[in-house]
Amino acid sequence: MLEAQAFPSATQQFVSREAICAVFGETYDPVSWQDWRWQMRHRLHRLDQFEKLLSLTPAERVGLTMASQRFAVAVTPHFAALMDSEDPNCPIRKQVIPREEELVAAPGDLVDPCGEDQHMVVEGLVHRYPDRVLLLAQDACAAYCRYCTRSRLVAQGDLNALPKRLEAILDYLRAHPEVRDVLISGGDPLLFSDDRLDALLSAVRSVPSVEFVRLGSRVPGFLPQRITPELAAVLRKHRVWLSLHFSHPRELTPEVAAACDTLADAGIPLGSQTVLLASVNDDANTLRELFTGLLKLRVRPYYLYQCDPVLGTSHLRTSIAKGLEIMGQLRGFTTGYAVPTYVVDAPGGGGKIPLQPPSVVAHEGETWILRNWAGKLYTYQDPPQA
Ligand SMILES: *Cc1c(COP(=O)(O)O)cnc(C)c1O
Numbered sequence: 001m002l003e004a005q006a007f008p009s010a011t012q013q014f015v016s017r018e019a020i021c022a023v024f025g026e027t028y029d030p031v032s033w034q035d036w037r038w039q040m041r042h043r044l045h046r047l048d049q050f051e052k053l054l055s056l057t058p059a060e061r062v063g064l065t066m067a068s069q070r071f072a073v074a075v076t077p078h079f080a081a082l083m084d085s086e087d088p089n090c091p092i093r094k095q096v097i098p099r100e101e102e103l104v105a106a107p108g109d110l111v112d113p114c115g116e117d118q119h120m121v122v123e124g125l126v127h128r129y130p131d132r133v134l135l136l137a138q139d140a141c142a143a144y145c146r147y148c149t150r151s152r153l154v155a156q157g158d159l160n161a162l163p164k165r166l167e168a169i170l171d172y173l174r175a176h177p178e179v180r181d182v183l184i185s186g187g188d189p190l191l192f193s194d195d196r197l198d199a200l201l202s203a204v205r206s207v208p209s210v211e212f213v214r215l216g217s218r219v220p221g222f223l224p225q226r227i228t229p230e231l232a233a234v235l236r237k238h239r240v241w242l243s244l245h246f247s248h249p250r251e252l253t254p255e256v257a258a259a260c261d262t263l264a265d266a267g268i269p270l271g272s273q274t275v276l277l278a279s280v281n282d283d284a285n286t287l288r289e290l291f292t293g294l295l296k297l298r299v300r301p302y303y304l305y306q307c308d309p310v311l312g313t314s315h316l317r318t319s320i321a322k323g324l325e326i327m328g329q330l331r332g333f334t335t336g337y338a339v340p341t342y343v344v345d346a347p348g349g350g351g352k353i354p355l356q357p358p359s360v361v362a363h364e365g366e367t368w369i370l371r372n373w374a375g376k377l378y379t380y381q382d383p384p385q386a
Contacts, residue, residue: 016081035225040142043076046064054083055085059088062100066100071144071155071312074141078222083097095145125169128351131179135204136159137187139187149308149345170207194234201237224258242263287326292335306342331357366381
């Protein structure tokens with residue numbers, strides 16, 4: 001059996017399920033709580049709702065009134081129940097409750113930090129790399145990450161619904177047989193009904209040159225109730241891979257563990273992506289706990305992202321030096337499978353650039369001086385050149 005996470009600790013005061021239901025004038029019912037459509041209908045959006053659950057700071061109050069006009073706020077009851085009601089530095093709260101700092105434009109902040117719009121070949125299809133594309137499924141997510149790299153599009157109501165766009169996307173794929181990999185990502189594809197998802201995946205799979213299909217989703221973390229055996233069967237039918245998104249070990253709840261089990265038992269290969277966030281997960285112990293916790297759920301940490309310079313997110317970002325220092329405390333110190341690739345998605349549209357602490361100390365002719373994980377130096381001799 002999977003172990004439940006050891007929380008709450010004595011000092012933490014988590015928002016109770018009863019209190020969340022009371023916001024809607026309802027009493028807690030465990031059966032409704034496990035229903036993903038109930039969860040979606042009971043998402044928290046407004047200041048007056050959060051006020052009943054959290055001791056809000058002045059900055060959070062301004063965020064909930066002002067910043068929420070720029071980028072939508074929504075939190076599922078499942079995720080809200082992981083928030084500490086008293087601690088404004090709660091790593092769960094920081095991810096989904098807007099703050100006044102979102103109104104700050106720092107030097108280098110960009111509306112489209114990864115330059116996706118310039119590589120948008122048809123509406124909702126980004127073609128940057130030689131053999132693969134990013135397909136934006138829709139404009140809604142289960143909850144909204146305050147550091148969303150796509151906040152210019154997500155929940156803004158400008159992206160046409162997929163049925164309107166799909167023919168043009170399929171025409172593009174058919175005209176570009178070099179595209180063998182389709183990544184379907186946020187707005188979140190796992191919010192589609194099973195039938196709509198099945199239809200989308202069938203359409204993408206109908207293009208003969210498409211070999212590899214993967215979905216990016218934060219639904220397993222925000223809304224684990226959505227991961228039903230029926231959904232897993234649709235994913236299995238189309239032989240997709242799934243990239244999940246987690247920021248903090250507290251997110252690995254028993255419900256999330258059950259969702260990952262359902263997916264892994266259906267044979268869906270599971271990866272995970274994490275964004276490095278200031279005072280949420282920017283220390284080696286927190287990330288080691290997250291990454292080794294994911295391995296226990298059969299999820300392979302894939303990428304650790306340097307936070308994109310999205311307009312209004314400088315308070316959530318940390319330096320590349322800090323990221324490199326953390327990577328140096330992971331590699332070699334724990335299971336290799338638990339160490340993701342640390343990447344910067346280059347501002348301006350250069351794509352993902354991997355970073356790691358320098359391990360080549362010197363190189364002359366056939367001799368390489370290399371630094372190992374513990375900081376010791378070793379020499380490797382290349383074979384003699386012909
Ligand atoms: C991240 C990304 C991909 C996929 O990149 P991988 O390194 O293969 O995971 C494809 N297209 C775009 C635009 C991306 O941002």
